[in-house]
Amino acid sequence: MMTDETAMAAVLKLLDLHYESFHDVEPYATATGHPVPTDTRGWSQILVSVLTGVKGLERKKGADLDDGSDVKGANTWEAIDTPRFNGVIKAGTKAASSGNMTSLDAMPHLYLVLWDDTSRGTARCRIWVVRPQTDPVFRAMCAAWYAKRQSGEIVSDNFQLHPPRGQDTNVIRNTCGNLTYPLYFCAERAADGSYSVVTYDAAAPVTGVCSPA
Template sequence: MKKANKKNQKSVAITSQDEKTRLNLVKQFIESVILSQYRQLVDWQTVTGQSSQLDSGYLAQQLVSLLTGIPGTGQRGKGPDLADGSEVKAASTLSGVDVPRWNNPIGELRKREEYLNRPSIFFVLFDTTNRGQNFPLRVRVWRVQPQKDDIFRQVFNEWAKSSSSGNFQLHPPCWRDDNIATNQAGNLELPLMFYAIQRRIGAIDYMEITHVNLSPGLCKLVKSR
């Protein structure tokens, strides 16, 4: 019981903050945790020759909790990522070789139904504006609400008809300024919730938040790229 109480106490802090405070925390989190760690890893890469990749999954979950005020479940990959039953999907091009994907492993019918009944699915992308460059760091978050998003459900159900892998893959708009995620069953313009881009003043890094819409609407179906 004591352990459970401690966990609850830790999660209360974010739930009691207003949107303005949460956005200030988001900016601080990206600058002091994500950007700072990534810049250090890029510098150390010149010494070790090792990858400067970040653990994008857990960073994305922390980020979404700060944005929404919804705490995590602390289940480390088991069950939903947020306390309201929502999922967080992360992808990153940082120090990566291959183009990343948002993977949604949902082969069984029961899991497909659960997936479409999630309150929200948050798609997070860490990338840069140009392929092959380490900076500037860019952070984007899209929010899909599958229970009421008919277009998203349409593409998902079309995928499910012919799926053999059981993994609903969406390809993020890496190194692009659009919001289009691609899939063989249909391309989706995802509702953009958050956009931040790294800027520099002299030798100082900071993140400029250029877009915030916590209720960004529904997906749109777009033609093949």
């Protein structure tokens, strides 16, 4: 297990690596008429593991982290479609926990990772954390979505959360509720520099709760 100081140094190095790899290939993608290749899901999962010390499942199927937690990522850089967190809770699969609240009961944490740019001209990465097993406001929103899906009012299997892209807010939107989410981590990178930590709340995964926006 890395110390907090060592982990944070690794996090910042990883953020710079992601930024540089994306922007180094961008001119080639543009020149050849292709999207910039990126794996937001993979980068986000690795980032959360480095920050928390909780590893992934390697090549096994299941949750994103080996404690049962999930990671969702969204990236606005050169995005064609509107970036959002997709498939946040289970629906439309054959799993016994699909379409009901038991999927949340097995998830200690849900990490939401957003890569965007600020109005200040800095690249930014934010991580919000939810405790799905115990957060009453988040669970109420999910229960409302499941109820609307069961009644036919919602026909989609995709529970989406819409992050505050380019905005300095912690409000994340959904059809069944706009909530303020606990901000776990935030770092920004100036155009001529490296990422630096803006916010790090070590208590967020332990005591953080959502609130109505």
